[in-house]
Amino acid sequence: MPDFAEQRRRMVQRYRRSGYIKTEAMARAMLRVPREEFMDSAYIDYAYSDQPFPIPGDGRQTISAPYMYPVFYEPLELKRGDRVLEIGAGSGYGAALAWELVGPEGLVVAIEINPTTYRFAETNLRRTGYDDVLLVLGDGSLGYPEKAPYDAICVTAACPEIPRPLIEQLGAPGRLMAPVGSTSSLLGQDLVLLEKDGEGRTRRRVLMKVAYVPLIGKYGWTRR
Numbered sequence: 395m396p397d398f399a400e401q402r403r404r405m406v407q408r409y410r411r412s413g414y415i416k417t418e419a420m421a422r423a424m425l426r427v428p429r430e431e432f433m434d435s436a437y438i439d440y441a442y443s444d445q446p447f448p449i450p451g452d453g454r455q456t457i458s459a460p461y462m463y464p465v466f467y468e469p470l471e472l473k474r475g476d477r478v479l480e481i482g483a484g485s486g487y488g489a490a491l492a493w494e495l496v497g498p499e500g501l502v503v504a505i506e507i508n509p510t511t512y513r514f515a516e517t518n519l520r521r522t523g524y525d526d527v528l529l530v531l532g533d534g535s536l537g538y539p540e541k542a543p544y545d546a547i548c549v550t551a552a553c554p555e556i557p558r559p560l561i562e563q564l565g566a567p568g569r570l571m572a573p574v575g576s577t578s579s580l581l582g583q584d585l586v587l588l589e590k591d592g593e594g595r596t597r598r599r600v601l602m603k604v605a606y607v608p609l610i611g612k613y614g615w616t617r618r
Contacts, residue, residue, distance in 0.1 A: 398430045401442040405460060414464045423494035432457060432487035432518045449485050451511040454607045457485040469587050469601060470546040470569045472496055477541065479563065480504040481534035482550035486515035489527045502527045503541050505534035507610050535611030537563040544568060552583045552606040557613035566594045573606040577615065
């Protein structure tokens with residue numbers, strides 16, 4: 395059996411050196427969450443490899459490469475007590491990291507549209523003790539207005555444009571991260587950081603190029 399705790403420690407050291415992990419809070423979160431518990435059993439030995447792996451679903455779902463989580467979460471500047479909405483729960487690993495960053499006094503809502511993937515995330519989160527994560531089966535492009543407004547929103551699938559309902563559910567001030575662009579482009583999508591100020595005005599910045607599966611839903615590439 396691999397020494398996952400040691401692999402986790404080395405992963406965090408690697409990401410500190412490379413600049414993916416910038417804060418102590420992110421380092422602690424990645425040390426605390428056992429990524430191997432969120433992997434499909436066929437790939438568990440590769441939990442700390444720097445690449446994505448398939449998870450149960452319709453054949454497109456993956457658990458992202460581990461370095462992509464600080465790439466998303468560091469710019470969101472998550473802190474204790476924040477309210478976070480994640481679109482695309484996937485394996486549940488991202489929601490667990492978000493919970494570690496915002497703590498029990500915060501809120502993490504994660505939405506997954508694929509029932510098989512939803513059950514996989516639910517099993518993983520409950521088994522690892524993240525019972526406080528509110529996991530929702532539904533169209534993430536519509537957000538979850540019942541718990542809005544959110545201090546931060548993280549979209550983990552590529553969208554044609556940032557869904558209007560998500561911008562509306564983002565608090566003022568607030569931050570939202572989303573891959574924007576076609577999944578058929580050889581260049582990938584733009585990872586966009588949208589910031590809303592205290593008066594509700596927004597500005598956008600492109601941080602880098604990424605490659606994500608398409609967002610499914612009313613405001614996604616594939617409508618359902």
